[in-house]
Amino acid sequence: MASSPINVLFSREYSKLKSAVNLLPAQRYKVTACPLFDITAVEKTAQLRADFAQMLASDYLIFTSQYAVIETLEYLRLLGINSAQLNALKICVVGPVVARQLTEYGLNTDLMPELYTAESLADLFPPVTDQAQQIFFPKGNRAALKLEQVLIKKGYNVVSPIIYKTELRCGLDSPAKILFENNSVDCFAFTSPSSVQALMAILTNAEQQKALSHTVICAIGTTTYQACLAAGLTVNIMPTEYTVEGLARAIDSFYASTSSG
Template sequence: MSRLPAVKVLVTRPKLKAVHLAEELAEAGAKPIIVPLLTFHTRIDDGNAKLCQEGERFDWLFFSSTNGVEHFHALLSAYSSLEAWSHCHIAAVGQKTAEEIERLFGREADLVPDDYTADALAATFAQAHDSASRILLIQGNLSRPALANGLKRNGFVFEKMVVYDTVEEISEQELLNDVLKKEQPEVLTFTSPSSIEAFLAFIDDAELEQKQLDKLCLVIGPTTEEAAKRHGFRNILLPAQYTADAMIDILVHFYEQRTGE
C-alpha cells in the first residue's frame, strides 16, 4: 500500500544521489521530478596533491559530509594511497558520512556523535582529546564554518583541505522553470543551503518565485532549515534524523496528519 498520496515532489539533489531519493519517493507513492541543481567537482590542484602525500603530519581526519569522503578518496587515489593515511583516526558528522567512510576506506569511523551536527562533533571530540591532536578538516568550498568554529572554541589547531567545489547546474535552469510552470510540484526538497540558493537564482519570474515560498519545503539539517527561513519559505519540514529516509518518513507523517489517518 502506498504511504503517500500521488503528490509531485521536486528532487533537487545532484544526479547520482537524486536517483535514490526519487526511487524511495516513488516506492512510497509520490511522483518525484528530478531537476539536479548542483554538481560537485574534485578540486585538483598543486596544494591538494602535496597535502595528499603528507599523511604523517596528521592524527585525525574530520569529515562533515559524504561528499568530503568521496572527493578526498578520489584525491588519495590520484596522488597517494589509503595506506599512507591508515594511521589516522577518523571523525564523522552523521551516520551516512560514517557509512561512506566504511564503504570507501574499508574501516569504521572512530568518532560519530549521536547528534548529527558539526557542533556536536566538535564538543564530543573536545571531551576526550587534547589540543595536541593534529587535525585535518576536510571540506568543500561552500562548507559551513560550524565545525571549524567548534574546534577553535575548544582550543584545537587544525588545517583545512578543500577537496571539492560545489557548482550550479546552469544547464538545468530551463528545465526547472518548465517544471515549475507546467508540472507544478507541491513539495520541494533541499539538502543544502546551496541548493536553495541555486533554486531561487534559477527562477526567471518574480511571481513564480513567490508562489514557491508557500509550498511545502522539505529539508535536511538545521543549516538548510535556516537558509529556507532566511529566503522566505513559510512551510518547512525538518526530520529529526538528517537523512533522505527520514525526509520521506516525515513527509508521510505530514500527509497522514492532513488526512487524519
C-alpha cells in the same frame, strides 16, 4: 477517479534518491530529481600536495560530506597513499551518509554525533589541555567555517584544504522546469544550504517565486533550515534524522497526517 500523485522534488540527482524513492510509494508520490549544483575536483596544486602531506601525521580526520570522502580518497590514490594507511587516524564523520561512503573504501568510522550536524560533531571534541592535537579536515569551497572555528578555539591545529568545489547551476533540468512552469510543485525538499541559494537565484521569474509560496517546503537539517529562513521561505517539514531517508519518511508522515486530518 484516483487523485493525482503528489509531486515531490528533491534537490539532488536521481542516482542519490533511490532510498527516498523506495520510501515514498509510487501510487501516491511522483519523485523528481532537481539537482541544483555540480561537484567538481579542484586543481591539484603544490599547496594542496603540501597540505595533504600533513594528513598522516594528524590525530583526527574529519569528513562532513560524501563528496569530501570521494575526492580525498581519489587524490590519495594519485599520491600513492592507500586507504589502509588512514587506520592510524581517528576518523570522524557528521552522519551516516558519510559513514556509508567510507565503508566503500574499506574504512570505519570512529566518531559520529547522535545529531547529524557539524556543531554536534564539534561538541564531541574536548578542549586540548596538554600536547598538541592536529585535525585534518578536507572540505568543499562552500563549507561553513563554524566547525573549524570551534575546533581552533578548543586548541586544535586544523588543516583544512579545499578538495572539491560546489558550483551552483544557472537553470533547472527540464522535468523540474516544467513542473515549476505549471505550478505543479507540491513539495520541494532542500538537501543543503547551497541548494536553497541556487534555486532562489534561478527563480528570477516572479511567477516561479510565487509558486514556492504554495509549496510544502522541506529542509534536511538545521543549516538548511536556516538557509530557507534567510531566503524568506517557511519550512513545513524538517526530519529528526538529517538524511535523505529521514526526509522521505518525514514527507510521508506529513501527508499522511494531512489526509487523515
